[in-house]
Amino acid sequence: MGRGKVKVNFLCSFDVVAKPDRVLQKQYKGKGDNGAATTTKRTNEWGVPSENPKFRAYYEAQNIMPAAEWPAFINSMMAPLPTTFRVTGSRATAQELNELIKAQYLPSLTGITFEDQPIDPPKQISWYPQGLVWQLNLAKRVLRKLPEFRAFQLFLVYETDAGNISRQELVSMIPPLLLDVQPHHIVMDMCAAPGSKSAQLIEALHSGDAESIPSGLLVANDSDYKRTHMLVHQAGRLASPALMVTNVDASHFTNIKVPAEPPNTGLVNLKFDRILADVPCTGDGTLRKNINIWRDWSITAGNGMHSLQLRILLRGMKMLKPGGLIAYSTCSLNPVENEAVLAAAINQSSDEFVLADVSDRLPGLVTRPGMSKWTVAIDREGTLKDTFAEYEEAMKDSTDTRKRVLESCWPPQDVGDLHLERAMRILPQDQDTGAFFVALLRKVAKTELPSSTAQDTTSQKRKAEEELDGQPGQKRAKVEAEEEPEGQTGGTYAEQPFRYIAEDNAQMQEGLKTLNLLPSFPSNLLFARSSKAESIRSVYLTNSILKTILQHNDIAKIRLINCGTKVIADHGTPQAGKAFRFMHDGVSLILPHIKPEGILHASTANLKILLASYNPTFEEQEEPFRTALRNKTGTSYLVRVEPTESEILKQPFILPLWRAAASAGLLLDKKARSALSLRVFGEDVSPAGKDQEKNAKEKEDKAEEADVEAAVAVEEAELADLELEDKRVDIEETAGPERGDADVREETAGMTQTEISQSAVVQGSLEG
Numbered sequence: 111m112g113r114g115k116v117k118v119n120f121l122c123s124f125d126v127v128a129k130p131d132r133v134l135q136k137q138y139k140g141k142g143d144n145g146a147a148t149t150t151k152r153t154n155e156w157g158v159p160s161e162n163p164k165f166r167a168y169y170e171a172q173n174i175m176p177a178a179e180w181p182a183f184i185n186s187m188m189a190p191l192p193t194t195f196r197v198t199g200s201r202a203t204a205q206e207l208n209e210l211i212k213a214q215y216l217p218s219l220t221g222i223t224f225e226d227q228p229i230d231p232p233k234q235i236s237w238y239p240q241g242l243v244w245q246l247n248l249a250k251r252v253l254r255k256l257p258e259f260r261a262f263q264l265f266l267v268y269e270t271d272a273g274n275i276s277r278q279e280l281v282s283m284i285p286p287l288l289l290d291v292q293p294h295h296i297v298m299d300m301c302a303a304p305g306s307k308s309a310q311l312i313e314a315l316h317s318g319d320a321e322s323i324p325s326g327l328l329v330a331n332d333s334d335y336k337r338t339h340m341l342v343h344q345a346g347r348l349a350s351p352a353l354m355v356t357n358v359d360a361s362h363f364t365n366i367k368v369p370a371e372p373p374n375t376g377l378v379n380l381k382f383d384r385i386l387a388d389v390p391c392t393g394d395g396t397l398r399k400n401i402n403i404w405r406d407w408s409i410t411a412g413n414g415m416h417s418l419q420l421r422i423l424l425r426g427m428k429m430l431k432p433g434g435l436i437a438y439s440t441c442s443l444n445p446v447e448n449e450a451v452l453a454a455a456i457n458q459s460s461d462e463f464v465l466a467d468v469s470d471r472l473p474g475l476v477t478r479p480g481m482s483k484w485t486v487a488i489d490r491e492g493t494l495k496d497t498f499a500e501y502e503e504a505m506k507d508s509t510d511t512r513k514r515v516l517e518s519c520w521p522p523q524d525v526g527d528l529h530l531e532r533a534m535r536i537l538p539q540d541q542d543t544g545a546f547f548v549a550l551l552r553k554v555a556k557t558e559l560p561s562s563t564a565q566d567t568t569s570q571k572r573k574a575e576e577e578l579d580g581q582p583g584q585k586r587a588k589v590e591a592e593e594e595p596e597g598q599t600g601g602t603y604a605e606q607p608f609r610y611i612a613e614d615n616a617q618m619q620e621g622l623k624t625l626n627l628l629p630s631f632p633s634n635l636l637f638a639r640s641s642k643a644e645s646i647r648s649v650y651l652t653n654s655i656l657k658t659i660l661q662h663n664d665i666a667k668i669r670l671i672n673c674g675t676k677v678i679a680d681h682g683t684p685q686a687g688k689a690f691r692f693m694h695d696g697v698s699l700i701l702p703h704i705k706p707e708g709i710l711h712a713s714t715a716n717l718k719i720l721l722a723s724y725n726p727t728f729e730e731q732e733e734p735f736r737t738a739l740r741n742k743t744g745t746s747y748l749v750r751v752e753p754t755e756s757e758i759l760k761q762p763f764i765l766p767l768w769r770a771a772a773s774a775g776l777l778l779d780k781k782a783r784s785a786l787s788l789r790v791f792g793e794d795v796s797p798a799g800k801d802q803e804k805n806a807k808e809k810e811d812k813a814e815e816a817d818v819e820a821a822v823a824v825e826e827a828e829l830a831d832l833e834l835e836d837k838r839v840d841i842e843e844t845a846g847p848e849r850g851d852a853d854v855r856e857e858t859a860g861m862t863q864t865e866i867s868q869s870a871v872v873q874g875s876l877e878g
């Protein structure tokens with residue numbers, strides 16, 4: 111149901127239903143921090159009412175925290191969320207950027223005050239590995255007024271645009287960390303868009319040697335077609351030959367086929383080492399940024415999400431290898447979307463799954479244990495039932511044929527055995543974050559299973575499947591269908607084909623020769639996206655498992671949207687023939703396979719010239735780079751710059767270069783160019799940066815002109831006033847004092863000339 115359609119009158123009183131039903135029966139008047147009733151409506155900084163009586167009553171009934179903590183909880187939920195950002199990329203470059211933040215920006219952001227209040231500098235998050243995450247808690251209004259913070263903000267914007275920094279909610283960073291992904295892991299992100307967690311998972315896959323291609327894989331899936339394209343954009347920043355993006359309903363994720371391990375033959379279903387099920391949810395943990403939830407929150411919405419969440423988790427569990435890990439997470443506080451889903455999934459899994467104890471994994475992160483007791487709202491009025499039996503009893507005479515609440519929404523009888531306390535709920539007041547829920551399930555190896563388990567579970571499983579389907583008669587067919595689910599999304603699949611390029615393809619061979627690539631370059635792993643085999647424009651590189659998958663699966667069935675990294679593109683013309691050039695995204699993949707003559711060496715002075723204009727001539731460059739450029743005959747090279755003068759920047763920059771007859775330019779998009787310039791030279795020397803500066807200068811000049819005009823206007827007005835005063839003096843001498851120039855002078859005392867001018871302009875515009 112779209113959020114916009116939820117209609118909740120949050121000032122209504124709840125119906126009082128006769129006992130023994132427990133009903134949320136408060137006539138809500140709002141509660142002050144001391145719990146006393148008050149009629150004041152809370153509003154947050156946006157002026158939006160930020161209390162919802164049903165929300166509070168429901169969660170008070172759930173006991174999600176001790177009653178004494180409600181004031182702190184509500185206060186946190188009403189406050190704007192601090193900005194958190196994560197330094198991304200390969201280990202060495204991320205560490206370097208982090209050092210830059212510490213050495214170059216942090217000192218200037220420390221010890222600052224605003225209106226006599228101390229301003230906190232960005233804070234490094236202790237529990238995030240290598241300290242790569244920072245939290246900044248500063249109102250925009252204040253930020254705008256502090257030049258040091260504005261400079262830092264500019265740096266963040268540039269590096270974010272260039273894909274080196276990712277703004278991401280702090281709590282959302284937890285599930286990928288718990289999964290502990292290694293470069294050889296086969297990983298799936300079932301509900302991946304917009305992709306911040308996928309980006310973390312890709313980084314983990316690439317956590318080995320920066321230049322080596324991971325042997326593992328990330329399948330990043332989302333059922334929403336448009337959102338998969340957001341995902342491509344986000345993951346594209348961390349372009350990986352081990353990434354594929356798909357667009358299916360995760361609860362029916364189609365089995366991906368791969369050849370069986372020898373000596374077996376034929377195809378088998380690909381099984382995963384790690385799966386993330388960051389499922390769709392009601393999202394009430396995101397109240398701090400999605401303020402409309404205060405108004406739209408519905409007491410039964412969680413029940414509505416439960417079934418899909420459970421089906422997605424169960425499908426993930428089925429695709430996991432024994433010994434593998436699956437993280438389940440939501441940004442909802444509701445136990446029906448959290449503990450209830452976990453309990454039902456564990457109980458339907460033949461003792462194959464256990465909740466992992468991850469309490470010591472992220473030292474410093476404050477979490478609350480998962481709950482083993484909760485209650486379920488069975489109608490919009492907020493009638494609560496503690497057990498399914500009570501619910502059935504209440505419903506026995508009901509003629510209401512609408513969808514019933516599933517039994518799995520309630521705690522199961524064996525809830526005490528499931529170790530739900532190992533799940534983690536994160537509350538906003540603990541570390542100034544959004545609210546979140548996460549748990550890690552481990553699929554036990556077959557050898558760990560008790561022998562009796564297999565039989566007991568078939569009947570349990572049937573019952574659960576029957577419940578999820580809602581129609582006992584249809585149970586069989588559905589169970590069979592689940593063995594070989596069809597990917598479902600609705601909508602046709604009309605993506606360009608993914609066509610691997612034959613190794614003897616003459617165009618490709620010719621093109622590769624001009625690029626100075628070594629025979630070790632995996633040209634067998636290159637594909638082009640086009641319906642015609644002969645049309646090769648953009649060339650993508652994948653790893654071998656991705657190639658195997660593409661060769662053995664119907665890509666329309668897995669609804670493949672994107673995969674691999676664009677490494678080379680053709681910029682030739684039909685007349686001149688192919689002219690391949692390197693793409694920035696693929697440089698680290700090319701580097702191990704390029705001959706020394708394919709790399710040009712440049713100084714930071716050369717780099718500055720390359721950044722400052724798109725195609726500087728050879729003549730503009732300093733030696734020895736100028737001669738090196740002159741002596742080359744090809745068009746596509748990598749340029750290596752050692753930032754030797756820098757204390758912090760130690761990693762060489764390797765950038766793609768296009769060499770024309772008398773000029774050579776970097777193949778970098780505007781944003782990457784600006785970010786690199788700011789990072790190395792402390793200013794944006796790029797053409798875009800200059801334009802921006804020019805625009806800013808023009809604005810300043812205009813403002814100055816306006817100031818001058820206004821000053822002239824003030825002078826003229828003053829002259830007029832003087833004339834007036836002269837006249838007034840004449841009159842006063844006969845008629846006594848009036849509000850005159852002295853009052854104006856008093857009002858403007860202490861104002862600068864510009865302020866006076868501005869006040870004149872404002873005054874003018876008000877009047878005029």
Ligand SMILES: C[S@@+](CC[C@H](N)C(=O)[O-])C[C@H]1O[C@@H](n2cnc3c(N)ncnc32)[C@H](O)[C@@H]1O
Nearest residue numbers: 301302303304305306307333334359360388390
């Ligand atoms: C909580 S968001 C995921 C956020 C994402 N993991 C991230 O960190 O950027 C849930 C996602 O699930 C997707 N979704 C909803 N129903 C789905 C389904 N049946 N199968 C797969 N994805 C689904 C939504 O389109 C949405 O993008």
